[in-house]
Amino acid sequence: xxxxxxxxxxxxxxxxRQQLLRDAGMEFTIQTIxxxxxxxxxxxxxxxxxxxxxxxxxALMPLAKDKIIISADTIVALGPRILxxxxxxxxxQRMLQDLSAKSHMVYSGVxxxxxxxxxxxxxxxxxxxxxxxxxxxxxYVQHYAPLDKAGAYGIQEWIGLIxxxxxxxxxxNVVGLPVCRLYTTLRDLDLISL
Amino acid sequence: xxxxxxxxxxxxxxxxRQQLLRDAGMEFTIQTIxxxxxxxxxxxxxxxxxxxxxxxxxALMPLAKDKIIISADTIVALGPRILxxxxxxxxxQRMLQDLSAKSHMVYSGVxxxxxxxxxxxxxxxxxxxxxxxxxxxxxYVQHYAPLDKAGAYGIQEWIGLIxxxxxxxxxxNVVGLPVCRLYTTLRDLDLISL
Numbered sequence: 001x002x003x004x005x006x007x008x009x010x011x012x013x014x015x016x017r018q019q020l021l022r023d024a025g026m027e028f029t030i031q032t033i034x035x036x037x038x039x040x041x042x043x044x045x046x047x048x049x050x051x052x053x054x055x056x057x058x059a060l061m062p063l064a065k066d067k068i069i070i071s072a073d074t075i076v077a078l079g080p081r082i083l084x085x086x087x088x089x090x091x092x093q094r095m096l097q098d099l100s101a102k103s104h105m106v107y108s109g110v111x112x113x114x115x116x117x118x119x120x121x122x123x124x125x126x127x128x129x130x131x132x133x134x135x136x137x138x139x140y141v142q143h144y145a146p147l148d149k150a151g152a153y154g155i156q157e158w159i160g161l162i163x164x165x166x167x168x169x170x171x172x173n174v175v176g177l178p179v180c181r182l183y184t185t186l187r188d189l190d191l192i193s194l
Numbered sequence: 195x196x197x198x199x200x201x202x203x204x205x206x207x208x209x210x211r212q213q214l215l216r217d218a219g220m221e222f223t224i225q226t227i228x229x230x231x232x233x234x235x236x237x238x239x240x241x242x243x244x245x246x247x248x249x250x251x252x253a254l255m256p257l258a259k260d261k262i263i264i265s266a267d268t269i270v271a272l273g274p275r276i277l278x279x280x281x282x283x284x285x286x287q288r289m290l291q292d293l294s295a296k297s298h299m300v301y302s303g304v305x306x307x308x309x310x311x312x313x314x315x316x317x318x319x320x321x322x323x324x325x326x327x328x329x330x331x332x333x334y335v336q337h338y339a340p341l342d343k344a345g346a347y348g349i350q351e352w353i354g355l356i357x358x359x360x361x362x363x364x365x366x367n368v369v370g371l372p373v374c375r376l377y378t379t380l381r382d383l384d385l386i387s388l
Binding site for chain 2: 020125155163180
């Protein structure tokens with residue numbers, strides 16, 4: 001296990017983020033405070049997840065003296081348009097039709113907070129879907145869980161396996177946590193060691 | 195589950211390939227025949243895994259009438275040099291030092307055989323390691339299993355999580371099976387349907 005300077009709190013309920021942080025060798029507890037996921041309308045798309053990650057960390061800071069807080073937010077952007085979690089199976093189908101045969105961007109914003117010090121960064125990955133057939137979209141929406149995922153897909157699920165031609169950037173960033181950049185940042189901040 | 199025209203045999207003992215094929219929704223049995231993993235010295239690096247995948251499928255063909263055989267081989271290439279499985283912890287450390295702060299290529303060759311028809315392809319992914327510290331290499335080699343992996347690393351393991359900056363191409367190709375290309379090829383050959 002990696003040696004932590006302070007106890008670590010992961011401010012995320014996502015089982016995928018929890019698994020990635022465990023696989024990176026870190027021990028942590030989970031604590032979240034619900035925030036309003038709103039952001040200034042003039043914010044650049046890539047800055048939205050940083051803004052939201054910061055909000056999530058700031059909500060926890062008064063409760064976490066001498067603890068490292070890690071929070072994150074991931075968005076899917078098709079050009080200037082942010083694709084959130086679909087509200088229905090029909091909306092999930094429309095999102096996947098929109099993503100088909102195109103490249104889109106996945107941005108994860110991360111905030112590391114320790115006492116009053118905040119460090120944030122955003123990591124970008126380009127993801128390219130092949131031309132998805134309607135039968136493939138239907139199969140995925142019927143048999144899997146697109147509703148809890150931004151952009152209506154999980155890269156580690158069936159549609160990611162059979163439908164994603166290529167990515168450019170960090171794979172784990174698309175899963176939900178840019179582990180390499182996070183590890184390096186924690187190390188450079190002198191918060192972890194081997 | 196995906197509908198298969200014929201029963202499917204995966205000619206690979208790799209638990210990672212088996213998991214990926216299961217996640218892609220295919221049912222299969224596992225059958226392998228050991229082959230000599232030699233190839234003509236004048237073969238282009240990217241063609242080596244195709245050559246070996248073909249050999250693996252051909253060895254099984256007499257035993258697999260009316261069955262689909264899928265075989266695969268994955269290599270790690272640093273320029274013209276093929277990195278195989280390291281023979282010792284020291285060799286693993288040297289390989290990771292060589293890969294550090296550079297991009298390398300991962301090629302997976304796949305062979306699909308049904309009766310006497312063979313289809314092959316190769317998929318290429320570029321993988322970039324950040325500058326690995328000696329302590330990180332030591333930690334990985336001591337705590338994980340680099341010896342059974344070409345190039346001495348698994349992208350889904352600790353060193354992949356904290357050490358791989360970016361990839362360009364298919365992630366699952368680096369894990370060991372280019373699932374998207376495989377699925378599309380099987381579909382175009384009319385061997386699977388939804």
